[in-house]
Amino acid sequence: MAGRSRNGETSPLRLIAIAAVLIGLVLVSLRLLPGSPFESTAAAQWGRGESPAARDGALTDRSARPSPSPSPSPEPEPLPFEAKEIDLDIDGWYAWSVLDRRSGEIIGSDDMDETSTTASLIKAWIVADYLRRTADAGQTPSDAKLADLTRIIRDSDNTRTEQLYTQIGRSASIKRLLSTCDLTDSKVSSDLGWSRTELSPRDTARLGNCIADGTAAGPKWTKWLLSEMRQVRGAGDFGIRKAFPAAEAKKIAIKNGWVDRTREQEMHVNCLAIGDTWTMGVMLQYPINKGYEYGMKNCEKITEALLTQTP
Numbered sequence: 001m002a003g004r005s006r007n008g009e010t011s012p013l014r015l016i017a018i019a020a021v022l023i024g025l026v027l028v029s030l031r032l033l034p035g036s037p038f039e040s041t042a043a044a045q046w047g048r049g050e051s052p053a054a055r056d057g058a059l060t061d062r063s064a065r066p067s068p069s070p071s072p073s074p075e076p077e078p079l080p081f082e083a084k085e086i087d088l089d090i091d092g093w094y095a096w097s098v099l100d101r102r103s104g105e106i107i108g109s110d111d112m113d114e115t116s117t118t119a120s121l122i123k124a125w126i127v128a129d130y131l132r133r134t135a136d137a138g139q140t141p142s143d144a145k146l147a148d149l150t151r152i153i154r155d156s157d158n159t160r161t162e163q164l165y166t167q168i169g170r171s172a173s174i175k176r177l178l179s180t181c182d183l184t185d186s187k188v189s190s191d192l193g194w195s196r197t198e199l200s201p202r203d204t205a206r207l208g209n210c211i212a213d214g215t216a217a218g219p220k221w222t223k224w225l226l227s228e229m230r231q232v233r234g235a236g237d238f239g240i241r242k243a244f245p246a247a248e249a250k251k252i253a254i255k256n257g258w259v260d261r262t263r264e265q266e267m268h269v270n271c272l273a274i275g276d277t278w279t280m281g282v283m284l285q286y287p288i289n290k291g292y293e294y295g296m297k298n299c300e301k302i303t304e305a306l307l308t309q310t311p
Contacts, residue, residue, distance in 0.1 A: 076102060076277075077277065078308070079100055079277060079278050080244075080275075080278070080307055080308055081098045081280070081306045081308065082306055082307070082308050083107040084306070085110075086109075086302065086305045086306065088298070090301070091286045091290065092284060092287060093285045093286070094282070094283065094285075094298065094302060095111045095282075095283055096108055096109050096112065096201050096280070096281065096282045096283075096306065097109070097200075097202040097204065098205060098278055099278060099280075100277065100278060101209055101212060101213070102277055104209075106202060108201060108202055108205075109201070112200060112201045112202040112281075114185075114200055114201075115199060115200045116199070116200075116283045116284075117189075117196050117197065117198055117259065117261065117268050118194075118195065118197045118198070118257050118270055119195050119257030119258055119259035119269075120158075120161075120236065120255070120258070121199070121256060121271075122174075122197045123152050123153065123156065123161050123194070123255060123257075124153065124216075124225075124255035125173070125174075125177050125211075126161060126164055126165055126194060127152055127153055127164070127217075127228075128216035128217035128221075129173045129176060129177070129216070130149070130164055130167070130168050131149075131220075131221035132216065132218035133168065135221060148160045148163075148164070149164075150228055152164065153229055153231075153232065153255065154232055154236075155233065155236070156232075156235070161194065162193075162194075165193075165194045170191060171188050171191055174188045174189065177197075180210065180215060181206055181207055181209075181210035182206065183203040184203065185199070185200035185203050186199045186203045195259060200281075201282060202281065203281070204270065204272050204281025205272075205279045205280055206279075207272065207281075208273065208274045208280070208281065209279045211229075211253075211274060212274050212279060226253045226274065229253035229255055229274065230251065232254050232255065232256070236254075236255075236256050238271075238297075238300065239254065239256050239271035239282065239296060239300055240252070240271045240299060240300070241254055242300045242303075243300050243307060244307075251275070251276070252274065252275050253274040254274070255272045256272065256299075257269070257270040258296065260288050265288045266286065266288055267286055267287070267292065267295055268285055268295075269284045269294075269295025269296060269298075269299060270282070270283045271299040271303075282299045284298055284299065
């Protein structure tokens, strides 16, 4: 038999063949042993199974994966006012308007485009016009001037208002108001004075938005002006924001106006308010003998009637 010598011993050739087989088995074992330097990279690693796609011979294509559905945009918070007709037991004429600052939509009474004299309400524009023009000229009001503006807004100081109104060109300032804030119903009082400026409730709400969005006072002074309007005090602190809970009312900026018109034998009371998402204008005219407080309380009463949730 081949491979053996005649005396029965294994031939050297056979021994070499056996050794080669044994070495081959050892090398194969080392290739299959995890962690061995001879481990096959083609072998599946321990504890890591193939993906179903790899088992099926399919390639993974990221572009073929379905895109996640976009999250729906949250619905905006509704305004705290309801668009409805109100019929209150109030002598004389009254009208109101609310502007949604997010959409620009305006709601209001049927006569929200009718005008009345503003009295001190217009002071918010006079101060804004001065601040914007001063900043545009590269100037900054002195501390003393800012103190005067504070008195005009917070305390409705008439003497300081008259001085400032003259400084900014009197009726030319009101003409700037109409064009800058895109008012449609209002009128310049010529040189009868700032108190005789005529606005409608709708344009009053537009004026509020013009202040709130930075157009009226400009980017440098808008925050300052709104802060001052939130700090209106004394006799001028009445009307719209009084209809809100105290915690919310302190965040609402206001400027009101009240005057007795002896020529017309009327009281004119007006309210402007600026909230986070809305602005509002309310105007009243009624017999002069009823006094200021009648209009002040009814401005608040009209607001309460329109709120979706009465405090």
